[in-house]
Amino acid sequence: MTITVLNQGGKTALTGCAASSCGSSADALAQLPEALRAKINNHPCFSEDAHHHYARMHVAVAPACNIQCHYCNRKYDCSNESRPGVVSEVLTPDQAVKKTLAVAAAIPQMTVLGIAGPGDPLANPARTFATFRQLTAKAPDIKLCVSTNGLALPEVIDELCQHNIEHVTITINCVDPDIGAQIYPWIFWNHRRIKGRKAAEILIAQQQKGLELLVARGILVKVNSVLIPGINDEHLKEVSRIVKAKGAFLHNVMPLISEPEHGTFYGLTGQRGPTSAELQTLQDACAGDMRMMRHCRQCRADAVGMLGEDRGQEFTLDKIEQLDVDYAAAMVQRAQVHAAIEAKRAAPAPITPTAPLVTLNPQFRTSRPVLMAVASGGGGLVNQHFGEANEFLIYEASNRGVRLVGARTAGRYCHGPAQCDDSSAQRFAKILRVLAGCEVVLCAKIGYEPWQQLEAAGIIPNSEHALESIETAVAAVYQELSASGRFSVDSVATQRRSA
């Protein structure tokens, strides 16, 4: 077996399903019906703008699963909505409610509570619905969402719709049972284990039926697909066409993450994950009329906080057990915070991020599109130290404008003096893989050594735009480097050439 280097590169959790149009999220949302737009507006996972202002959390109340996927070995959280290789602490419904109320009181920006595992929420109906029932009653200002493989969806739909549910995510990897049989070895159905093609047939039928029923009831449905090279890559275009025709508002393609040490079927048999380029190509190919979710990180099932930051450690069980939350008071404060955020969002933006650069600088018409990685701690600003960046936002700058194309997870370069030793070279090599294809890195600050290493790898480090808005900074750097001829159409990225 040959393990490809890019197999590991699959760790970059770059996800999303984008459109061919080069517009901001505001443009993308403008294409949607009014009712849909209102639902998405405050959802940090769906709206690029909202994720700068609002936060979401997941609680892990649903451990059991009713199907087997070849990319899962049950020791870790479901990779359907979580980062593979991560284990969440399973909570009882009462603990989950307590945690949610505590987080909502402490982080008023938290508007969405999701149940995404560690198993399948609908295969644990008692636990999932006990949590939803309490939250619908106690915290009507929190939206609920759920992710499922879809097998149990048609049977629980009535119960599901009684709660404050606005979004459901269904993981649909195929619509063809022959392909399904290569992804799902078995399902548990009507009190029996069913294997092979028959199992895939039932699962696919249930998923499609569930999708139709949800759309008929006006619930937003997002479809996630795991891109498995050689198995469903071409087929996902067909999946995309069908689920969109049935009314899914978003199709989000995620990379297969298959590490041999996770002990999954794919990990053991050497099935590789997609390269960043393969993923992006497919995301573009199955793009609809809108581009959202490019900023999606695969969150862990118990993630808390703004996308890209996990504050879970502040809300561990022993800490929340001691809290006594006055949610009625918290709700008043939350409403004030939300109103302030909305006022701020409604105010005219100081810059128009998608203003075509070409109108500003006609002489750069000959510059080619360039990918830049940005270290940002949130708020839409270049505000993170290179060494502290856990992930990079990837922007594409071209003479048509600046757009967010994704987020890639790195793992911190510097873990403090204790760990800054022999393995730092390895860590840097990993960062370079994450930055594959990027020609510039923007950050608030960067040390001398990593600066030199980046330059040696053909990537231009830039810390001159600390605390500026990302779009403005990316545009400024693009113009500056374009003027120097660095991005002229016939210049090829040094990094790409040497990779």
Next chain:
Amino acid sequence: MALTIIDACVNCWACEPLCPQQAIHAAKPHFYIEPTQCSECVGDFADPQCASICPVEGAIVDAAGVPLNPPGSLTGITPERMTALQLKRHAPTPLHVIE
């Protein structure tokens, strides 16, 4: 007449809510079937429920110690192939870089 969960169990919870006799408990270090309560699902279901959803080969055994899901029955990877794959995993593998 009772089934037993042994240490191959990964504590995934799948079996626990399905047992018609409430015989399964989330114990340490792994899930546990109370033998006096387990009926092997006779009278309730055609197949023992815990063994029909358990994702781990060999985790649930009958009174004679025979696994209800023997090696290869769930993954489709025969024991011989599994050994070969694991050996390969630990052998140095050639790195090969795609563009």
